[in-house]
Structures are given as structure tokens and as C-alpha cells.
Amino acid sequence: MRRSQRIAAITKWLVERPYQVVSLTEFAERFNAAKSTLSEDLAIIRETFAELEIGKIQTLPGATGGVRYIPELTIQEISRRIAAICEKLEGAQRILPGGFIYLNDLLASPMAIAEIGEVFATKFASSNPEYVVTVETSGIPIALMTARSLNIPLVVVNRINRPADGPVLTMNYLSGSSRQLQTMSLSRRALPKDSRVLIIDDFMKAGGTLRGLTDLMGEFECEVVGTGVLIETTEPKEKLISDYVSFILLRVNEEEQKIYVEQAKWIKDLTAVDANSNL
Amino acid sequence: MRRSQRIAAITKWLVERPYQVVSLTEFAERFNAAKSTLSEDLAIIRETFAELEIGKIQTLPGATGGVRYIPELTIQEISRRIAAICEKLEGAQRILPGGFIYLNDLLASPMAIAEIGEVFATKFASSNPEYVVTVETSGIPIALMTARSLNIPLVVVNRINRPADGPVLTMNYLSGSSRQLQTMSLSRRALPKDSRVLIIDDFMKAGGTLRGLTDLMGEFECEVVGTGVLIETTEPKEKLISDYVSFILLRVNEEEQKIYVEQAKWIKDLTAVDANSNL
Numbered sequence: 001m002r003r004s005q006r007i008a009a010i011t012k013w014l015v016e017r018p019y020q021v022v023s024l025t026e027f028a029e030r031f032n033a034a035k036s037t038l039s040e041d042l043a044i045i046r047e048t049f050a051e052l053e054i055g056k057i058q059t060l061p062g063a064t065g066g067v068r069y070i071p072e073l074t075i076q077e078i079s080r081r082i083a084a085i086c087e088k089l090e091g092a093q094r095i096l097p098g099g100f101i102y103l104n105d106l107l108a109s110p111m112a113i114a115e116i117g118e119v120f121a122t123k124f125a126s127s128n129p130e131y132v133v134t135v136e137t138s139g140i141p142i143a144l145m146t147a148r149s150l151n152i153p154l155v156v157v158n159r160i161n162r163p164a165d166g167p168v169l170t171m172n173y174l175s176g177s178s179r180q181l182q183t184m185s186l187s188r189r190a191l192p193k194d195s196r197v198l199i200i201d202d203f204m205k206a207g208g209t210l211r212g213l214t215d216l217m218g219e220f221e222c223e224v225v226g227t228g229v230l231i232e233t234t235e236p237k238e239k240l241i242s243d244y245v246s247f248i249l250l251r252v253n254e255e256e257q258k259i260y261v262e263q264a265k266w267i268k269d270l271t272a273v274d275a276n277s278n279l
Numbered sequence: 280m281r282r283s284q285r286i287a288a289i290t291k292w293l294v295e296r297p298y299q300v301v302s303l304t305e306f307a308e309r310f311n312a313a314k315s316t317l318s319e320d321l322a323i324i325r326e327t328f329a330e331l332e333i334g335k336i337q338t339l340p341g342a343t344g345g346v347r348y349i350p351e352l353t354i355q356e357i358s359r360r361i362a363a364i365c366e367k368l369e370g371a372q373r374i375l376p377g378g379f380i381y382l383n384d385l386l387a388s389p390m391a392i393a394e395i396g397e398v399f400a401t402k403f404a405s406s407n408p409e410y411v412v413t414v415e416t417s418g419i420p421i422a423l424m425t426a427r428s429l430n431i432p433l434v435v436v437n438r439i440n441r442p443a444d445g446p447v448l449t450m451n452y453l454s455g456s457s458r459q460l461q462t463m464s465l466s467r468r469a470l471p472k473d474s475r476v477l478i479i480d481d482f483m484k485a486g487g488t489l490r491g492l493t494d495l496m497g498e499f500e501c502e503v504v505g506t507g508v509l510i511e512t513t514e515p516k517e518k519l520i521s522d523y524v525s526f527i528l529l530r531v532n533e534e535e536q537k538i539y540v541e542q543a544k545w546i547k548d549l550t551a552v553d554a555n556s557n558l
Contacts (some may be wrong), residue, residue, distance in 0.1 A: 016294065049287070049291075100442045105468075107433075110433060166375045200482060
């Protein structure tokens with residue numbers, strides 16, 4: 001195999017396996033090449049990714065070391081992707097009776113969801129989560145793609161008890177917006193004690209569901225190291241959780257039948273800082 | 280940019296966007312290189328992928344033409360991936376009261392689910408589906424990854440009516456195994472009339488849910504061009520649908536508290552044929 005061929009094959013292998021460490025020895029066997037040659041190949045891929053800002057190729061030293069791909073986005077790229085979703089949100093008739101927002105089309109495109117997964121992974125990677133946790137149903141796609149980008153398992157909390165879950169831990173919680181008592185349950189064996197979990201959901205009004213998920217994690221003796229939600233409504237102002245990150249703010253004007261969306265302040269701030277630093 | 284750098288960047292771009300056609304002009308602008316140079320780069324990537332059997336780089340001629348990556352697996356690779364899942368299935372205590380099988384751990388690994396998505400995409404690509412359809416909840420991850428590999432939208436049918444769905448079409452159906460009346464509903468605007476849909480689910484006993492989904496597609500005036508299910512139980516023998524593809528057969532022996540699994544016959548047959556043709 002020539003260098004350019006090895007680079008095509010290695011790039012595909014790494015990009016398809018975010019965060020998975022592979023040793024040089026393994027690559028050497030797979031591509032029948034010397035380790036020194038592969039080091040040079042990897043250096044080229046690393047430089048290219050760095051130059052184009054399309055992710056990071058990281059080398060880990062030591063006996064358990066090797067190389068891995070980290071889908072790390074720049075804040076500009078995060079802002080670009082969130083802006084694209086904002087545009088889609090504004091472009092359609094989405095207001096339903098009761099001020100609910102139709103989002104199914106937004107969550108239907110696997111490519112868009114994969115892009116959001118990378119955004120979430122970039123934002124929460126430094127908290128070193130071991131599991132992504134979400135509640136059925138609409139949060140599952142984003143949570144799965146986030147888990148994929150971080151290469152950690154996905155745990156789905158159910159709203160109804162299913163026989164195939166086995167023994168479950170069930171909890172009642174109060175939905176923040178409708179003030180109704182709701183139930184969530186999770187398989188006893190789904191989540192080991194002392195795990196570091198990242199809670200992900202697509203949409204948040206008062207935050208009752210996220211509050212419930214956080215409490216449920218307490219029952220499992222797990223530590224919530226991050227909570228991310230794609231879209232947050234401006235109303236109600238008082239939320240039932242405090243420690244979370246949202247990416248899009250959404251305001252509904254039912255009289256005008258219009259919704260207004262904008263990127264979260266932290267994204268605006270970071271892109272502004274970054275823009276300044278380029279001056 | 281040198282050739283090896285361009286190849287790293289182009290490979291990443293293509294692999295992350297299965298089935299998405301990109302014109303040479305677009306690549307030329309993106310990488311600031313001549314089209315003839317890029318043609319040579321793409322030829323190297325195409326040859327490498329073909330040689331290693333890790334997918335297909337396809338060139339489409341004409342004004343709307345360009346190049347795209349198709350995550351097409353060999354039957355050997357399909358068999359290898361399905362065998363790996365069989366091994367996981369056999370390796371743990373999974374039998375729950377009522378003969379239900381615990382599968383949540385299997386569906387928790389995003390990497391494994393992504394691999395299954397490519398298996399399903401390879402199997403059903405030739406039917407040219409326009410949408411992947413599944414019913415909440417456990418089928419969603421596989422369905423999403425299949426949709427991602429085919430680059431088509433995912434449509435999730437709900438078991439309960441959610442306010443954020445807007446107007447829905449609701450249908451009752453009879454669960455095949457428990458003989459209970461169940462409900463499924465789908466947003467009126469989720470699926471355009473005359474769409475070609477691929478139905479995907481993770482698990483099938485008698486096939487009542489898949490029968491219900493098929494009927495629901497009829498109500499939406501859509502054509503079911505394929506039905507794929509990862510795991511099928513050997514009992515009951517009589518299924519409520521006939522035209523489907525399963526990948527794993529599972530037999531439960533409740534007395535022994537054991538499950539027995541094997542690859543579907545079509546996979547065994549194809550790998551056998553292929554093995555012969557190599558003689």
C-alpha cells in the first residue's frame with residue numbers, strides 16, 4: 001500500500017470510531033507497515049485535521065497508549081451549526097395548541113442530529129462522562145449521537161414500565177409546565193452505581209423532566225457531571241434546575257403565532273471573544 | 280495542500296456523509312485544487328476502499344453528478360457483525376419473567392448500533408427507501424443509525440399521543456404475543472403520501488407491532504419497500520407478517536433458563552455461496 005492509500009484507510013478507521021484508542025502495533029498489523037511509517041501517516045492526518053479545524057488526532061503515550069480521533073469542533077463551527085437549526089426553527093409553522101412546538105421534522109434528519117451530537121460532545125467532553133442518559137422519546141436521537149461522538153453507552157429512561165426492562169426503579173415527578181404527576185422508570189441493571197452521567201434532552205420548558213432525571217440519577221447513586229438541552233423556552237423564567245447548558249433560546253408569541261429563536265448567550269459570548277482575539 | 284493531506288480531508292468529508300452527492304466543483308473550491316487533481320485523489324480513495332472492502336466511492340456522471348460514499352458491506356462483514364451480536368446475546372443472563380429478553384445493554388453501545396445500521400443499510404439500499412419508520416422506543420437507535428447510513432429521514436411512530444405531535448392519525452392494533460389491544464399514532468405531517476418507507480425494529484415475536492406499522496403506512500398511503508428486524512424469536516412459528524428480513528433467530532428455553540441464537544439462514548446461505556465461489 002502506498003502512503004496515500006494508507007492515509008485514506010486510516011482516516012476512515014479513526015473517523016468512524018471517535019475516542020477509541022488504537023495502538024500503533026494494531027495499525028501496523030492491519031496495514032502491514034512499519035510503525036515509523038505509520039507515525040508519519042498519522043502526523044499528516046493530524047496536521048491536516050488541525051489546519052482545517054475538523055477535529056483532533058490525539059496520541060496517547062505509554063504501554064496502553066496509541067492514537068484516537070476526537071470530534072472537537074471550534075466555537076465558530078458550533079455557532080454555525082446552531083445557527084442552521086435556528087433558521088430551520090423559524091422557517092416553518094410550528095405552534096400547536098397549548099403553545100407546544102412541533103419539532104419532529106427537525107429531529108428527523110440523521111445528518112443534522114449527528115452534527116448536533118458532535119456539538120454536545122465538544123461541549124461536555126471535559127466533564128468525562130461515562131454514560132449519556134435521556135428519557136424517551138424525542139431526546140433519544142440527539143442523546144444517541146452525543147453518546148456516539150463520546151464513545152460511551154446510552155441509557156434510556158422510560159416513561160412507561162416495559163416487561164423487557166426487568167426489575168426497574170420507578171419514580172414519580174412533577175412536570176414543570178403542566179403540573180401533572182408523571183412517572184419515569186429505569187432498569188436496575190442499566191446503570192452501575194457511582195457512574196458519571198451526562199443528561200441530554202432536546203427540549204425544556206420549566207425543566208421538570210430534567211429535574212426528575214437528575215433526582216433519578218441520585219437514586220442510582222450516580223453523579224450528574226453535565227446536563228445539556230438543545231432548545232430552552234424563555235417562559236417560564238423560573239426553571240426547576242439550575243445547572244444546565246442550553247444551546248438555543250426560544251420564545252413563543254401565541255397571539256402573533258410566531259416563534260423567535262436565538263443562540264444561547266454563552267455561544268454568542270465565546271464567538272465574540274474569539275472574533276476579538278483575531279483582530 | 281499536498282495530495283496525502285487532501286486525501287485525509289476528503290476521506291473524512293465523504294465518510295461522514297453517506298450517500299450525499301458532492302460535485303467535483305464543490306471539492307475544488309473547498310480544497311483549492313484543480314478538478315483533475317481531485318479526480319486522481321478520489322481514484323486513490325475509491326481503489327483503497329474497494330481493495331480493503333470498506334465501502335464504495337461512487338462517481339455519478341452528468342450535470343447533477345459528483346461523488347458519494349456508500350457504506351456497503353460485504354456479506355462476510357455482515358456475518359461477522361451479526362456473529363458478534365449473537366455472542367453478546369448468549370453471554371449474559373437475559374431471560375425475564377414471561378419469557379421476555381433483556382436487550383437494553385445491547386442497544387446501549389452507539390458503536391455497535393452504528394455497525395448494525397450499516398448492516399441494515401447494505402441490505403435495504405437497493406429498495407430505494409425514502410424514509411425509515413420505527414415505533415418507540417427500543418427500535419429507535421437502530422432505525423436512526425440505519426437512516427444515517429442511508430442518509431434519509433427517520434420517522435418515529437408513538438405509542439402514546441403527545442401534544443407536541445400536533446394532529447395525529449391514531450390506530451389500534453393487536454399485539455401478537457400478548458393479544459392485547461394497543462395504540463400507535465403518527466403526526467399527520469410526518470410522512471408525505473406515496474413515500475417509499477423502510478420499517479425497522481429491534482425485536483419481533485409474533486410480529487403484531489410490525490403488522491400494525493405496515494397497516495399504518497397504508498393509512499398514510501405509503502409503500503413499504505422493506506421491513507427489517509434485528510432479532511426474531513423462533514416462537515410463535517406463525518408470524519403476523521410475511522414479507523420481512525430478520526438477521527438473528529432466537530429461541531428461549533425457559534426451563535433451562537437459556538437462550539439459543541443463530542444467524543438468519545439467508546446470511547448463512549450467502550456466506551456459504553461466497554465461500555464456494557472462492558474455491
